[in-house]
Amino acid sequence: MHDLFDESAIRTLPKVVLHDHLDGGIRVSTLIELAAAKRVALSSQDPEELQAWIVEECSGSLDQYLIVSDLMVKLLTGDAEALQRVGREFAHDLAADGIVYAEVRWAPEEMATRGLTISDALAAVTAGLDAGVAEVSAQGRQLHIEQILCAIRTGTRSLEIARLALAHRGKGVVAFDLAGAEAGHSAEDHRSALDLLKREGMPVTLHAGEADGPASIRSAVETGGAARIGHGVRIMEDIADDDQLGPTATLIRDSGIALEICPRSNMQTGASASPLVRHPFDRLQRLGFRTTVSTDNRLLSGTTLSDELFDLARVFGYAFEDIVQLQLAAAEVAFISSAERAALRMSIRAGASAIAR
Ligand SMILES: [Zn+2]
Incomplete structure (x- = not known):
C-alpha cells in the first residue's frame, strides 16, 4: 500500500470538502480578468506572482486575511454574471481535484449591492454551480454540490439570510453559517436567526474558535445549535x-460535533501555530475529536484539498487508509440525507479500493 501512496493517489481518491468559500476560491486568472474589467488595481498581472502575493498578504492574522477577502467580494458584488461564472468554474475546479461532494459557502449580503438582491445573488450562484456540475457530469465525473449561506457576524441581516436559506432548503441550500470577524461579535448577536433555524430544524455550522477561544465555540453550540464548527x-x-479536557472540549468531543479544520488557513490567520507539525490536527484526532479537513479559501491559501491532505500525510505520517477515513468522516457529517451519506461513503470506498488494486 505504501508505495501507492503518493500525491496522485490522494488526487484520484473521491473526496469531500465541507468548508470552501466561493469568493475565496476564485481562479487567479478570473480574478485578473474581473479586476481589469472593474478597474481594480492588482499588485501583479502575472498569475503566479499574484497568487504568491495573495498568500503572503493573507498571512499574519484573521483581520489581514479578511482584508484580502474583501477584494474578492468587491469584484463579485452586485454582478450576477460574475457570480455565475465563479460558481461554474468552482464546480470545474472541485471536479479536477477529485472532489465528489462539496458544500460551498458564501455570504449573500456581501453580494447584494447595485440593485442585486440577496435572492438574485443566490439565483446567479445556483445557476453557475448547476451549469458547472452538469458539464463535469457530462464528462463522466461524479460531483454533488450544496450551498451553505453565511450571514456576516458584524452585519445585521442574519434573520433575512436564515429565511433565504429556509426558502431554498432542498433547492441547493443545506445550511446556515456565521462568518467574518469573530472576536467581539458573539453568536448571541444573531439569536433570532439561530432560534428560527433551530425551530425549523435547518442545519447550522458556525465559524468559531478561529479568532476567538473556547467560549465562542461553546456559544456556537449552545446558542447557535451548531452541528459542526468552522x-x-x-x-x-x-x-x-x-x-x-476542560468542559467545552469535553462537550465538543463527546457530542460528536465535527470540526471543519483548514490547516493552511489556520496557520495564515494565526488560529494555530505553524509550521504544520505544530498544528493541533493530529492531537485532536488522537484525542477522539471528530475532525475533518477542508480548504477554507483555495485562492487565499494557495491550496487544494489534495494539497492539504498530502501535507498532513507527509507531516504526521498518515497512511492512505487514514486519508480515506478522513473522507468517510467528512461524508458522515455532510448536510444531506442519511441515504445520500451512505451512497457517498460507498463511492469513497469504491474509489479507494480501485486505487489500492
Ligand atoms: Zn471559513
Missing part, C-alpha cells in the same frame, strides 16, 4: 498539556 482549532485552549 475551524474550532482554538478548542486547544481548553485542553491541558497532559491531555485533560
Whole structure:
C-alpha cells in the first residue's frame, strides 16, 4: 500500500470538502480578468506572482486575511454574471481535484449591492454551480454540490439570510453559517436567526474558535445549535498539556460535533501555530475529536484539498487508509440525507479500493 501512496493517489481518491468559500476560491486568472474589467488595481498581472502575493498578504492574522477577502467580494458584488461564472468554474475546479461532494459557502449580503438582491445573488450562484456540475457530469465525473449561506457576524441581516436559506432548503441550500470577524461579535448577536433555524430544524455550522477561544465555540453550540464548527482549532485552549479536557472540549468531543479544520488557513490567520507539525490536527484526532479537513479559501491559501491532505500525510505520517477515513468522516457529517451519506461513503470506498488494486 505504501508505495501507492503518493500525491496522485490522494488526487484520484473521491473526496469531500465541507468548508470552501466561493469568493475565496476564485481562479487567479478570473480574478485578473474581473479586476481589469472593474478597474481594480492588482499588485501583479502575472498569475503566479499574484497568487504568491495573495498568500503572503493573507498571512499574519484573521483581520489581514479578511482584508484580502474583501477584494474578492468587491469584484463579485452586485454582478450576477460574475457570480455565475465563479460558481461554474468552482464546480470545474472541485471536479479536477477529485472532489465528489462539496458544500460551498458564501455570504449573500456581501453580494447584494447595485440593485442585486440577496435572492438574485443566490439565483446567479445556483445557476453557475448547476451549469458547472452538469458539464463535469457530462464528462463522466461524479460531483454533488450544496450551498451553505453565511450571514456576516458584524452585519445585521442574519434573520433575512436564515429565511433565504429556509426558502431554498432542498433547492441547493443545506445550511446556515456565521462568518467574518469573530472576536467581539458573539453568536448571541444573531439569536433570532439561530432560534428560527433551530425551530425549523435547518442545519447550522458556525465559524468559531478561529479568532476567538473556547467560549465562542461553546456559544456556537449552545446558542447557535451548531452541528459542526468552522475551524474550532482554538478548542486547544481548553485542553491541558497532559491531555485533560476542560468542559467545552469535553462537550465538543463527546457530542460528536465535527470540526471543519483548514490547516493552511489556520496557520495564515494565526488560529494555530505553524509550521504544520505544530498544528493541533493530529492531537485532536488522537484525542477522539471528530475532525475533518477542508480548504477554507483555495485562492487565499494557495491550496487544494489534495494539497492539504498530502501535507498532513507527509507531516504526521498518515497512511492512505487514514486519508480515506478522513473522507468517510467528512461524508458522515455532510448536510444531506442519511441515504445520500451512505451512497457517498460507498463511492469513497469504491474509489479507494480501485486505487489500492
Ligand atoms: Zn471559513
